[in-house]
Amino acid sequence: MTGETTALGIAAAIRSGERSAVDVIDAHLAAIEAAEPTIHAFNTVTADEARAAAAAVDRALASGQPVGPLAGVPVAVKDNLCTDGVATTCSSKILEGWVPPYDATVVTRLAAAGAITVGKTNLDEFAMGSSTENSAFGPTRNPVDTDRVPGGSSGGSAAAVAAGFAPISLGSDTGGSIRQPAAFCGVVGVKPTYGTVSRYGLIAFASSLDQVGPFANTVADAAALLEVIAGHDPADATSIPQPAPSIVEHLDDGVQGLRVGLITELMGEGIHPEVAARVRESAEALAAAGAIVEEVSVPAVTFGLSAYYLIAPAEASSNLARFDGVRYGLRVEAATTNEMMVATRTAGFGPEVKRRIMLGTYALSAGYYDAFYGKAQKVRTLICRDFAAAYERFDVLLSPATPTTAFELGAIADPLTMYLNDICTIPSNLAGDAAMSIPFGTDAGGLPVGVQVLAPSLGEVPMFRAAAAIEAAAPTTGKDA
Template sequence: MSAAEAGSADTAVRIAAAVRAGERSAVDVLEAHLARIDGGEAEVHAFNTVTVDAARAAAAAIDERVAAGEDPGPLAGVPIAIKDNLCTRGVATTCSSKILEGWVPPYDATVVERVWASGAVPVGKTNLDEFAMGSSTENSAFGPTRNPRDLTKVPGGSSGGSAAAVAGGFSAISLGSDTGGSIRQPAAFCGVVGVKPTYGLVSRYGLVAFASSLDQVGPFATTVADAALLLEAIAGHDPADATSIPQEAPKLVEHLDDGVAGLRVGVVTELTGEGISPDVLARVREAADALAAAGATVEEVSVPAVAYGLSAYYLIAPAEASSNLARFDGVRYGLRVDAPTTNEMMVASRTAGFGDEVKRRIMLGTYALSAGYYDAFYGQAQKVRTLICRDFDAAYERFDVLLSPTTPTTAFDLGAIADPLTMYLNDICTIPTNLAGHPAMSVPFGTGQDGLPVGVQVLAPALGEQAMFRTAAALEAAAPRTTGASK
């Protein structure tokens, strides 16, 4: 049995139920996952830090609470991996960048607090493209992550480590962040479930910011039910986040079996045409047919402005990154390279601390915001963003959810894409949702001609997670069975 197959047998729902009932110990569950990490992490490199001692202490505390007759929470004893751009008190948070190497936050991100409160057991911090900027996890200052399904392939990015941790059976669930597809794209490449929630549904407090109007924290899991359970645990209003939605989060787990009968599903024509590989398109068509067979009404729908999503995103996101990353200056925290003057010190620290892709986006964003160019670039991109929102709103007047590929292709070879523009095209199907602030998720649905996983994307209007998860559950039930074996 491969690591991936072993991991899929240990779903979060099953683990939590068994631990809460006293049928399994959290310590035994943890040790099984640590053994998988020991056996595969050297090849995969899913983690920047594995917190063995802290995890063992947490698992033992869970077992003590169960023995005392207490309920440790809905994720009791479930091993979870956390993307290394989420602050963790007492544990280094590096964003996979030399400029933050060794930096230890004095507080936990809100989602990390909620993970602890739910009874989950954090096992480590996962590798990512530096500051979440990339689509392959090859931009990490600490080396690339490999895809557990095929070690010659990338796991996607920027949350490649979190996707690989789940796909490899190193953790039952994990947390990532999604700014332009950074949860959904690696989920598709690694054959797991990945969810980008509605903007504001999950707190961003303690998430190291890339693009503040786009970033959102979300779950990875091997099943739709596990993803729903984790999202319920981390979602909800947070007064510490000014963009947090001040209302109760949608109930998900109890509606997973509601089915899709009567649901209206639109297949986005702009995301199922040129540039999408034939084998990926075939899986999307099969997914649409499966939903129709399950009782949904399935038709094609045009969302014209999504064709401009990539162009708008690569002005808005770098502009916000330029502002957010200004704080890493060698003065307050992180790397400091000494120089004769303060200005020279800042330049030297940022030159040594940031990698090429981060520098590229900072420069692009700074240019787009500069005097004389703001209206022509950043201002124009925001107008396109408004058009995308309007076109999605029009589509959701007719449909409950939308369907598209998650990625144009299956996972590509490590080192295969050196051109930044070609790399950016990997997010063409996922970016529009971030610009609109809507939820979307990737569900594994068979494989491509190369035998690697294909992800089908389910999109929904703001706070439409309930219909989205119902659709995802139906797709999961109808998906072609694959071995998921690692190579």
């Protein structure tokens, strides 16, 4: 990956005068215009606004004014993050055309850093899915192989980076929605510690699980973007009330003496042999770089999928009750208020969203709450305890990010089979811990494999140190040559 195509390289070239922000934005908008009809990474492309922002960056530099660390760098933003004056749809007909009157905190921080939003990216409706096939506005295709899915729910954000539409992007991760598409598209994706990045302005799916995070082509770019968006926000009651750790300055610290645990439960049944092989090779690379690598058992991770698909739908059932045709979004007129709400939600929500609302409502209903939702929360506690025990012995953990490489569009019709795509990523969301996916080689068909590095809460520094070492040891592909 050359400096001219990384976010940090672009920012440096703009600050030095080697390139203008306008030229950078024009080049990326041209790339979008050429390939977006095939990829469909975006729901909205904000070309006019991006050009105006780029011109403002160039004027500020020409007059000697200070600019942010990402000044002039194009960024794509998932379409479930509110953007003042720009439609925010969650890829749902129920919010089609809705324009928020405010920016999400992460969007405000991007602007303060000088980054320039080039568009809002496609996603599985309300972030519910693992393939970006559940969008009301059509699926996104994987730039590596356009017959395959980019993963989900943040498939548009991953595809935008992989296709060269923007060097960095933002997604949200509720059960793997950043790490899974990052793995499928061959880019870096980070789910920060819960509370590290503000959720203010993120349209909620499951409030105790959702977390905003970066996509990038390199670990260094991902670290720089995370530093921009992280930090306490009084507008978010779940925001950690302390400064976010500095990550960039530790990227070159190496992994000498770092204790790495390879999770045995996520290396066996259900994991494709080629994926498992790449993960073992990454573990060997860490050991060769000086890390202490051993296998570790985290037994409760095997219950993650079952617990998640009770807790997340239950929270979704509550959060999505606000979309009722009364306050904003779609409204289907009917004779009575109740009939109007039913008609609106029937027309506005897609099949997967309806499925999860019904699952969640059932799990919370009288007579079933303790048996389902209550028990799932107890399992969540077991997962937290097992991770805590593992982190007493290890600084970071290692596993696949996904059980397979990217599958073909339309290949998985059964919802339960689709849910299995998140088996490696869900446990970290339930625990609230940090985790990220780093590209490490391919399968025999040339499809990217993602290695997942997991860390305890606020363990981003050792996590990124391990990620940098994995990136440095990754097999060379055509993309990197």
